[in-house]
Amino acid sequence: MNHPCTITATIAPCRFGYFLVAATAHGVCAVTLGDDPDMLQDDLERRFGTAIIRHTGHVSNNLTDTIHSYLNGVQKRLDLPLDVMATPFQRLVWEALRAIPYGATQTYQEVAQRLGRPYAVRAVARACASNPVALIVPCHRVVRADGALGGYRWGIERKRALLAHEAAHIQLCAS
Template structure:
């Protein structure tokens, strides 16, 4: 559901102006900002910084266009917008940021700083409406924390990871590697019918958007070395040690 500012509120324009000043991603699509000096209309999160006296507000794109404004090339207000609900949860490996679309689990990342995780989320999904929803995501957060902490597999989560056909094939193969075992990049490449694609498999592991849920930590070098891990080799070693116990 899109957040909104009631137009019947006498302070509505002041609230919308404040939303623009803080680049509010939760209000994207709830209203549009038209800038008289440039002739464009924008989203609340646009990086532009117009003067208040040059701004007018519209409830819809159609209203802004009818008033003679064109879509901003920076924030692209005419692009379709999806809503991603997100929140963070503490785990044995630090913080996990979880983001879900209407279709399922879109992102799980690991880190130690909530602000840095949120900045990374914003960078990944520049044109999405991002809604902080820790209460609404409580079941997902609990399931993912239990998976990361090795207490219970998150079997009932619907996944909505976005990737190329090759990436999707690699990620499906990773989810088929049993806990307590590992596979090399070459072995994964052979398992998806692409024996010469070990390098592409490594790149797909690096692009994995679902930390631990899609267990790229179970992929190692041919000599058994840990190689890299997007969320830190120490976390990879801890996960493998726990699963091997």
């Protein structure tokens, strides 16, 4: 008999609005960004309808603190265990995105070429759009070939702010 999955989730304010982090016993299953905590919670419940979701003030102090450290420019990489469903191609794309350095960007074309699939630009964009773990898989670091930001599941202004934030922290470290 299969038992429903248990997810522990929390929503916390941050400089980019709010973030929701949710985890199973195996790893992080969702990190989302938004302006309305209720919408973040509703989205989680819609995506994991059969799961038992426990909303707490802290998923794990470690997870929440780690994401806050990242959002405050203290931590440059989020090496957290993941528990996400994905196609093999999505996993390849997400691993490639995790390799993009903090403060840097790559184009969808460059990501596709790194994967040895130069004609898979749209598929790379779809994999970015389906990313359930913002920040851990930094899809905000992928831009269009013409330098335009392209899309971002959590809002183009938030993508612009995240990139500016990372660039500013890189400058501070270089000074």
